Amino acid sequence: MQPAITVHQITKTYAEGSTGTLALRGVDLEAHAGEVLMLMGPSGSGKTTLLSIMGCILTASSGSVQIAGREITRLKETQLPAIRLEHIGFVFQGFNLFPTLTASENVELMLDLKGLPARSAKKRAAELLDQVGLGGKHDSFPSDLSGGQKQRVAIARALAGDPGIILADEPTAALDSHTGKNVMEMMSELAHKRNRAVVIVTHDSRVLAFADRIVRIEDGAIAGHRDLAAAELVVTPQLHGLPIHSMMGAPLEATL
């Protein structure tokens, strides 16, 4: 089956004066529909850069990116918003809701971008908010919602575009463990019941249980990955200090 996202030999260099900082070094990765893929690694390892490139909001210095089988590396910058709109939904650590819009209007905004008429958008937004358990909060402003409720609005908004791919950056970082678990259950459901490819950048070891695959990134390269569905661990030895056998039988937290 065709991967939802394929990145091949991706490098990214950030210009810094006359020199540059290499953020990603030849990364190969695929994300498939129906799976939860978690990107883990220490701060500054390049996870968010990789997520940005997978989300078409940052262009790679070299390598190729395919979204739903379409090569997007050579597209003009002006063509990328349409790709994002069609294929990708974002969930952010800080929720990134529009504070001046109600929960419903936040979702309607995405539907407006998709070209839905205002009346239909309002109806669809209500359905989406009901689906994420915010039935009574349609007209609440983000400031009146808890962290978990805000993240649910963000998920509803991401789903409003009916994307095949959900990219989430630390979606549970600002939430307590109970709320975080709820949000992760929702993400897991998106992958497994609605057949979305869900890619999550996280530091939160509590959410690892929801992963189908875990990819560890260090110093801009994939240091190893663990396929929990297949109970398989692969480590790139030259980039990772730990011997392979030490991770194979380790608890999930040790993968971090």
Add this chain to the structure above:
Amino acid sequence: MPPLAQRNLFHDKVRLAVTLTGIVFAVVLIVVELGLFVGFTVTTSGLIDHSGADLWITSKNVPYVEQGVAFSERKLNQVRAVPGVADAQKLVAHWAQWKRHDGGEESVQIVGFNVDDAMERPWNLVAGRVEDLKSPDAIILDELYKQKLGVTRVGEVFEIAGHRARVVGFTRGIRSFTTSPYVFTTFKNAQSYTGLREDQTLFILVKLAPGVNLEQVRGNILARVKDVEVFTTEEFSHMTRFYWMFTTGAGVAVLIAAVLGLVVGFVVVAQTIYATTMDHVREFGTLKAMGAPNSYVYKVIMKQAAISAVIGYVLGMMVSVFVVRASQEGGAAILMPMPMAVGMFFLTLAMCIGAALVSINKVTRIDPAMVFKG
């Protein structure tokens, strides 16, 4: 589209107040500066524009109305004999010295005209009648200059160039660009006040018969009357305005102030609109990440700017009208003709949209990674 632009504007009341204050300040500043320029310009030629004449006859090389050169009043009859001339009257407009009761002296501009004629009569009378000027030594002046000339009421007697002058009425809003108040009186009195010989005049005003060709009459006057120049009222008005506003440099200074007002106004508006946009830069970044094309983001920013412009304009014009009205009581007129008021709307809109373009430039350069920063 959900009301993002409106909500962004009205959500933060303090920011809204700051933005609108900036726009109102800019609108008022520009209206005052431009209004002063228009006011000065109109004031310089007010006497000519209100004359009711079609043609002005002057001596040769008279550059503006205050610089009239005396010529024989016998030319008046020659002018009246030209076909197409319905009416011709003598006019004096010249400086004289006014003596206040406290002994102080002020320069005034005497305007001497034929009280029985319709041309060059004082306008906007608020006390007395033009016909009252027929009584001996009668004068009418503007109430704006009461204090300057030491006048308190109708009936007071003063001295102009050693001759008696009795106040019989007041006008309102007849300003003099030179700050020397106009004093309206009969032609005969004016001759005394200005030292003009009895057989001389400074100008002849001509009213044409209905339907005649102005250029033809002008040519006929020039052919029959020697050593004079004949201007249409518009021409003489323009010459006088041009002289005071540009030859003397006075107008250039006001014009520069008006341009500076425009620049400062634009900078203030640009700064406030830019700050408002930057307050929401993270949201614009999110919009872009969600897949909004730049045009969608521009629309939100432009809408914000347009709403700010409309509200700022309305509030600014309310303040401006107050300032314009207040200026009617002062020596310097700030005028806001309707085309200027309408033009200000489009200028305010252009300023806000222009300022928004500066913001847009910044928004298009938003670091996409910002949306992933908690």
